[in-house]
Amino acid sequence: MAHQQVTVARIYLREGEHLLSKLMKFLHDEERVAGVTVLRGMSGFGKDGKIHTASLVDLSLDLPLVVEFYDEPDRVDAVIHKLVQQMDLGHILTLSAVRHRKDE
Known part of the structure; x- marks a missing residue:
């Protein structure tokens, strides 16, 4: 099994x-990162303290989203630098990880 050091970024x-559309287009078309997943939260709050939540009665159109992608550490750093400049994103977290894959 092959192992590769990667960095996972969460936006x-x-x-x-x-x-979201602009971000996905940037990550896919321009930067061609190794993989992206978008998660839609059921509830959450940010630094403004306002709780955004969904219920069966009232489906909010302002729910939390987490866009997660990974690639080689240097590539992720470069992509994040561009994202912060171009889209003024302020809530980004990075994690070191190991990608495991079957030898080809």
Whole structure:
């Protein structure tokens, strides 16, 4: 089994910011990162303290989103630098990880 050091980046957004399409296009078309997943939260709050939540009765259109991607550490650092400059993203977290894959 092959192992590779990677960095995982998590970008925290809200649907109401309307940045997801632009962010996905950037990560896929321009930067071609190794993989991206978008998670839609059921509930959450940011530094403004306002709780954003969904219920069966009232489906909010301003729920929390987490956009997660990974790649080689240097590539992730470069991508994050561009994202912060171009989209003014302020809630980004990075984690070191090991990618495991079957030898080819």
